Structure formats: structure tokens, C-alpha cells
Amino acid sequence: MEDFENRFDLEVRSLMENAEEDVPSRIWDGVSSALDRKKAPVPAAVWWKRAAFAVAAAAAAAAAVFLVPRSTPDNTPTPGAPMVRTEVPVTAAPALLSEAVPSRPIIVAAAPAPAPAVVAAETAPQEMPSPETTETTVTKKDTKDQGQTAKVPLSFNKALFNKESRPKDIGRISISAGGNLQSNGSPAKMLTGFRYARAKAPAKAGITEVSESTYGMTLSAGIGVRYNFNPKWSIGTGVTYSLLSRSFTATYYDTSSPDLSVTGKTDNFQHYIGIPLNVYYNVISRNAIKFYVWGGGSVEKGVANKFILHDSSRDIRLTERIPGVQWSAGGGLGVEFAVAPNFGIYLDPGWRYYFNCAQPNSIRTQQPFTMNFEIGIRAGF
Amino acid sequence: MDKVTEEELIGRSIKGDRRAQKSIYDALSPKMFSLCLRYTGDRAVAEDILQDGFITLFGRLDSYAGKGSFEGWARKIFVNTALMYLRKTDALKLSGDIEDARSLDNGEPPPGQQIGYKELLKMITSLEPSSRTVFNMHVIEGYSHKEIADSLGITEATSRSKLQRARLKLQDMIRKRN
Numbered sequence A: 001m002e003d004f005e006n007r008f009d010l011e012v013r014s015l016m017e018n019a020e021e022d023v024p025s026r027i028w029d030g031v032s033s034a035l036d037r038k039k040a041p042v043p044a045a046v047w048w049k050r051a052a053f054a055v056a057a058a059a060a061a062a063a064a065v066f067l068v069p070r071s072t073p074d075n076t077p078t079p080g081a082p083m084v085r086t087e088v089p090v091t092a093a094p095a096l097l098s099e100a101v102p103s104r105p106i107i108v109a110a111a112p113a114p115a116p117a118v119v120a121a122e123t124a125p126q127e128m129p130s131p132e133t134t135e136t137t138v139t140k141k142d143t144k145d146q147g148q149t150a151k152v153p154l155s156f157n158k159a160l161f162n163k164e165s166r167p168k169d170i171g172r173i174s175i176s177a178g179g180n181l182q183s184n185g186s187p188a189k190m191l192t193g194f195r196y197a198r199a200k201a202p203a204k205a206g207i208t209e210v211s212e213s214t215y216g217m218t219l220s221a222g223i224g225v226r227y228n229f230n231p232k233w234s235i236g237t238g239v240t241y242s243l244l245s246r247s248f249t250a251t252y253y254d255t256s257s258p259d260l261s262v263t264g265k266t267d268n269f270q271h272y273i274g275i276p277l278n279v280y281y282n283v284i285s286r287n288a289i290k291f292y293v294w295g296g297g298s299v300e301k302g303v304a305n306k307f308i309l310h311d312s313s314r315d316i317r318l319t320e321r322i323p324g325v326q327w328s329a330g331g332g333l334g335v336e337f338a339v340a341p342n343f344g345i346y347l348d349p350g351w352r353y354y355f356n357c358a359q360p361n362s363i364r365t366q367q368p369f370t371m372n373f374e375i376g377i378r379a380g381f
Numbered sequence B: 001m002d003k004v005t006e007e008e009l010i011g012r013s014i015k016g017d018r019r020a021q022k023s024i025y026d027a028l029s030p031k032m033f034s035l036c037l038r039y040t041g042d043r044a045v046a047e048d049i050l051q052d053g054f055i056t057l058f059g060r061l062d063s064y065a066g067k068g069s070f071e072g073w074a075r076k077i078f079v080n081t082a083l084m085y086l087r088k089t090d091a092l093k094l095s096g097d098i099e100d101a102r103s104l105d106n107g108e109p110p111p112g113q114q115i116g117y118k119e120l121l122k123m124i125t126s127l128e129p130s131s132r133t134v135f136n137m138h139v140i141e142g143y144s145h146k147e148i149a150d151s152l153g154i155t156e157a158t159s160r161s162k163l164q165r166a167r168l169k170l171q172d173m174i175r176k177r178n
Helices: A002-016 A025-039 A044-066 A094-099 A156-160 B003-014 B018-040 B043-059 B070-088 B117-125 B129-140 B145-152 B156-177
Strands: A104-109 A135-140 A150-152 A173-182 A195-197 A207-209 A213-215 A218-228 A233-253 A261-285 A289-310 A315-320 A325-340 A343-354 A369-380
Touching: A002 B117, A002 B129, A002 B156, A025 B018, A025 B043, A173 A233, A173 A343, A207 B043, A218 A261, A218 A369, A233 A289, A233 B070, A261 A325, A261 B070, A261 B145, A289 A343, A325 A369, B003 B018, B018 B043, B018 B070, B018 B117, B018 B129, B043 B070, B070 B129, B117 B129, B117 B156, B129 B145, B129 B156, B145 B156
Parallel strands: A104 A150
Antiparallel strands: A104 A135, A173 A218, A173 A369, A195 A213, A207 A233, A213 A233, A218 A233, A233 A261, A261 A289, A289 A315, A289 A325, A325 A343, A343 A369
16 A cells, blocks of 8 residues: 555656746745845935924924913913013022922912912012903012012913023033834834835844734833033933844754755844934023924834744744844934923934944845934933 | 856845846746646735745845755745645634545556646635645645645645645546546
8 A cells, every 4th residue: 555655646746846827927026026125225315204203293292282372371471461570580480489488478370280480579669460361379488578469470471481580501411311212114004003125134043934924113211411611502312222123934954854944923022222312402591491403313222033933833933143233323302391400301302323343134224314313301410 | 047047046036136036036936936836726825925926036135055956945935825824814724624534545556647736726626725725735845744744734644644635636637527
């Protein structure tokens, strides 16, 4: 019986093993195009347009929040109700005022948001603010004005854009912590989706990509320190962690058994630790808001390149080292909103270019010019 | 392909020489297309697998060490690409019908020599996908049952059973055709 089967197998093999079929010419066209796509980068102009749109949107959102007059009762005195007042700059914010020992009450117009502002304390008799002004009674320690009551009208918008900015910025150090989302190449799926792209180069772990890669957005987080040379210029550095991810179908060739392989959906995670160095220039600096531009470079070291190949029977996990470092240069705009005297929230939309440093396949190698959006908190000393 | 020419073509292809890549493609594609058809039974799908296989092959050319035949090395890539497709479409899910099948050896000569390539291809592609895959891998590509079991995530006994059923089915079809 075995002989019969062997002879049958041999006859079938001799017929089929070297059989040939006519191949349609379009197959080569497809192969050739795919090989070309591996080389051709996405036009940079497209990315400039996308980045410009995103920055414009961010700026418009910030302007809408802080520049458009509120429809709620205005805290500014009505024109028909002038008042005589002497402004005494008080750099302490409401939070600090509340900590002071109350010696006399001061009536302060309530601000619609807890933004820090220069409070104008009136020491002389004055007329009452307009009836629309909402008032809240607070107390403030002031030895000069003991026993007196003052009404301090506050205009939120005026206070925000009081040009007397933070004089203490010079020599000031601030620390920040934030997160960063980086584009993955798909404007239609910028927040949640992936970008499809060919990336066929084999990795050293024995993984060979046999399908399109889908790239997740790069996630980063970090802490930093910033030193103000003067009211305009500052320099910042820190430590960042970045996670790059992508998915594709891959074939794993086991080097100890090269005759067979396992193919399946594969997740790839790359972990990087980086040190950025940026220079900041304050374009507009007010008490509660700052607009600035920034630019600089970063060096990142890949600490792990992990693959998880999902096979029907088991997951194959591979980790390889990432040699070398990734250099990049970036720049962008930024806005910082003060929510307390020494505490602010910042938004830094920007662009970054990743230089070719022979790093593993990722969205950075596929699309080296990316847009990123960083958000974080900053505390000053 | 001539051995010297083959080495030259591979070297130039690794460097991205499109003409060298086309030469390799021209030499391999008719056989590899036949292989893809055997595994899928569908011409359009086979074309996709052929294309993906060549993209993989050119992306991985630098890992070909020159030991063993280049065609044999390439054949493994196309088999793996075809298996990947079959997995994606769940075509390799077992039917559960894996009982041992009896041989039809009745003393007559094996029926394989009585049929041509086109007809045999049609019969092979009409087999149930998992049996067809095991048959192709073992009989034509020469994989062992252990290798097939590892690759498909089945037991060696299941691989043997699938093979035997495929053989019997084919022999039956050939006899009926005669």
C-alpha cells in the first residue's frame, strides 16, 4: 500500500512541481509599483498644509476662549458710573489672598474664571460699580487700609491682557510635565486611526513583513525644566518617553528550523527615551496667557523593540535591541494659560523631522516629517 | 537560471536594480503562479498572493545565503504567503472529519500517470482546503508531517489523515474521469 501511495505521490509531483502558468502582465506592474512606493516619501507640501491647518485651529480655539467678550454680565464698570480709584498692584492672586489674615473686608467683583489677575484695590472713596456687577466679599490683609472697605472691580479680559507681565520671569525656573500625540499620517483618522503603508524591510528578529503596516499614533510623556534668561528668551530640556506602535502581518522564520515558518498578525511596539533641548521666545506675554514660538532638537535612544506575533496556537514574543540613536529637529507655536500664579497649562502644536538614523521601521522612518501636539502643565518658581 | 547569472541577478536586485528584479520575476513567476493556484484554487486570489510573494521575496533577498537552490528558497516564501491568506480566510479550519481513510490499492497502477496537468490541477483545487493544503505541502513541496503540523497548528495524526483523504479523493476522481 505504501509503495502504491509513493508511486502516486511521485507521479503527481512530477506533473505539478514544475508546472507553469501564464502570468498576467499586471502582476509585475503591481510588484514594481509596490517596490517604488517603498522609496517614495509622501510629499512634504501635504504635511505642511495639514500642520498649518492644525495650528490655525488651535490658535482659533485659544482666541475664542480668551478674546471673545463674554455674554454673561460684564464686570467692567459701566461708562455712566465713573469711579475714582487708586490702583495698588497686588501681585498675589485670589488663592494667596485667601490665605492672608483678614483685617478688613474688601469687596471684589467676582471673576468668571479662576484666573490670576492684578487686583486693583481702591483706597479712596469711590462710587459703586454698575448694578450688573456681581460682587463677592473677601478680606485682605492691608495695614495701610485697615478699617476701610474697598470695592475692586475686575475685568477678566482686561486682567488677562494687562501688559504688565511677569517681571519675575527673569532667572525664573519652571518645570513641566506633559503628554504628546504625534500624527500617524491619516488626517481622516488622526485621533484614533492608522495609516496604511508598505514597509517590507525585514527586522533582525526573524520577522518578515508580508502585508501593509498600520501605524498607531506616537504617544509621548515627559518632564522638563525651563530657564528664563529674560522676559523673552528661555531654554528648556528634560526627559521624554515615547511609544511607537504598528501592526502588520508577518512571517516568523525560526533560524533553528529554517524550513518552516509561522505567519500571523503582529504587533510591534518601540520604546524610546529622549532628551530634548529647546529654545523658547515669548511673542506675547500677559499675566494669564503667553504666546510663544519654540524650536530645538532631540536625541532619543530606543530601549526596546518588541514584536508579538499572534499565531493560532500561541503568541510568539520577540524583543530586539535598537542600535544607535534617533536625532530629530522640531519647532512650533505654543500657548500657556495661567490657572494660578505659578501654575499654567500649555499647548504646543508643532512639527518635527526625524533624521535617517537607521532605526527600525516605524511611522518615523515611513513619514519622517510629522506634526505633534503637546499638552501639559507648567509650574514656576 | 544559470548559477552565475543567478548570483549576479540576486546581488543587483538587492541593490534595487529593477531590470535584475524583473529577470528574477520572469524566471520564477510561471512556476510560482502555478503553486499559488494549487493552494488557493482561485485565479484572482492566486494573482494577489503571487504579487505579495514577490514583494516579500525582493524585500528579503539579502537573507538568501546562497545555500540550496534559489528556487526552493523562493518556493517557501510563496507557500508561506499562500498559507497566510488561507489562515486569514479561515480556510484551514478543520472540519473535524479526520478519521483514518482506507487505501484504494487494488493492485492497479496508480492513476496519476493517466492525467494531464490542467485536469489534475482542477481536481486538486476542488479538494477541501485543509486537505488540499496538506496534500500540496507534503506531496509536492515535500514537507514532513511534523513540519506541516507545526505550520498549520494541527497534530501529525491529523496531517496524515488529511493527506490520506486527499489522496483517496483524487484517486477516486481520476478513476471516475477514466
